Amino acid sequence: MKVLVSGASVGGPALAHWLRRRGFEVTLVERAPRPRKGGQAVDLRGAALVVADRMDILEQVRAARTTMRGMSMYDGDGNEIMRSTEETVSGGRLDSPDVEIARDDLTAILDAVTDAPCRYGDSVATLTQDDGGVDVTFDSGVRERYDYVIGADGLHSNVRKLTFGPEQPFLKHLGMYVSIYTADNFLGLDHWQVWHREGEAGFGLFSDRDTAVMKVNMGFAAGPLGYDHRDVEQQRRLVQEHCSGLRWQAPKLLEAMWRADDFYFDAMAQVEMDRWSKGRVALIGDAGYCPSPLSGQGTSLALVGAYVLAEELGRAPEGAFDRYERRMRPYVALNQALALENPGMAASPESVRRAADGITLD
Template sequence: MVQAGKRFGSARRILVAGASVAGLTVAHWLDRYGFEVTVVERSAGLRPGGQALDVRGPALEVARRMGVLEEFRERTTALRGMSMVDGSGAEIYRTTERTLTGGRLDSEDLEVLRDDLVDVLHAACGSGVRFVFGDRITALTQDEGGVEVEFEAGAPARYDVVIGADGAHSGTRRLAFGPEEAFVRYMGGYVAIMTVPNFLGLDRWQTFLMDGDVGAGLIGPDGSGTARAYLGFESAEPVGYDHRDEDAQKRLLAERAAGLGWVVPQILEHLRDASGFHFDARIQVVMEHWTKGRIALVGDAGYAVSLTTGQGASMAMVGAYVLAGEIAASGGDPAAGIARYEDALREYVLRNQAAARDLNDRNHNDDDRSGPGDFTDFGTLVEEMSLKDYPARLT
């Protein structure tokens, strides 16, 4: 591991866009290595929402080195198993060996609510990390010696390195690499996650319904005694919708899920006022290069794997750790460190994305999507995605 210390020549000021898993992890390490780190986050505070993320394989080691592994363990969802029901609510499959979202329950992998994971990582950032909420980058101009940055609200500033950790719809990527359409691969469907009352009284359990092209799920309880609900649908072609218009997304979901049985009517009743709402297409971000000189993308911004695998957090943590380490080891030549980060991560990213596409294709071509077979496949995939030996350079 790189030793902490301030020995990086003049290349010391680093800007990170996005205060979620990737951004907070890279900020933690860069601060620890002695850099001046500013994190700019578009939301007014840490952005909440979603269900759970998995910390697997090499990400467990990154968490241990950050000193947050025990806290992750204490905050796991501690699920006991899952079941599947048909439209009448009758149980057609049950297992206490694995869950759909987390994989095998007897593995060392940890499933943690996204909000908890982000809280713990935020607390792990040293007091030297400067946070600017409610702002975003609007222009980036890179030259030999640094990057000129303009902001929507703040004054322009110059940084030695800019890191885009701003998620699958990254603005940093758009500014530095080109339009979203060039990199985002649609995978045939949409998923929404939200917080609702635990009206089934689920006790560390998850239940799913698959009915044709529409699916729903309930997982509970979460840390607040409420439950997280899933709604999703398949669609061969992308559906046009506004990323920022939550009401329109909720209307779209209500249309698609109308007429479904089980507790879907109750989920739809709560949909309008549901908090922690997150809606997105199942997508991957596929880029030949996710770094350019002094600008690097990390996590979903550079290599999103698909929301339904839960693997994005592990990839983000591992990527952030390797990126910070390589910048710190670059002896004042951050572009060289950034290039080494991309090389070190490539195999890990490609293998994860290929595994996620395999599963997606299998499910997509399976006419009978109501049987337990899909879940068994998914559990196996999730185990494979630990990719314990990757990346080779987790030193």
């Protein structure tokens, strides 16, 4: 059977890996012209670590984990007001069995084991399905027919739009926006995180293995804003407008933002849908059930969702999407709830652990 998977970040390559192991012919398509750079550190917890182990990549993932020593919080005058060598905002407790890893490192590991062809610099333009398959026209003009099409193409999923309609009914805005980019490490951070917040805006900085640079997370609270999610310059202007009142290192960070070649910006939002499939098209990861970065579980959901969907398709294509949804729904609900448990703060460790382990994979 031929399967097209749209999106070559985390869920897409993982799904391609598992489907190929089960005998499917898989093609990936990715709008970006090459593997995407940048992104924040991501977490693998509970069931996602089981999936990584079954992919035979867990040892590599652990070897590439971030090695943070701790974090500090500063006020607007540059005074350290809190320090911890036991936990960090991004990764939780440093003695946890969970793994925090740079997104770039994880995607490189997944790409190395996926072994499926990828059409970079292209995207799905049209989908027309019938009882026997799905006819796909790509932006490049190429036409192909597949047995199934899977959208693993993120919060603003193109496959979801073509199959289910505009995204607005499915996106639940959580009142915050975040930008992520790389800057020169002018603070000299060494395996350390620094956080600062004033009013409705703030930033977090951290440096890991390459201490010449640091990752910047700069964000602000706001209601729904109208902007083009592909217009990077417009997004930079929004960050400048909403974060220019921050003090301490903010002016230097905003200046660096305009030079960054890996700038990313988006709303903190969740995707809520009654169904993740229609006919021969289905969604995994953020495309179908984004929990938002506030949950810390988006990557884990994508890896587990890819594993479960591939397992169900491999068991028997007929009814596979229904079985996938029945297995994943409770797990998704637990993980999406993490972002809402303590608005503006992390969910309790008990809730995080319950959500991370909230699915049986056997």
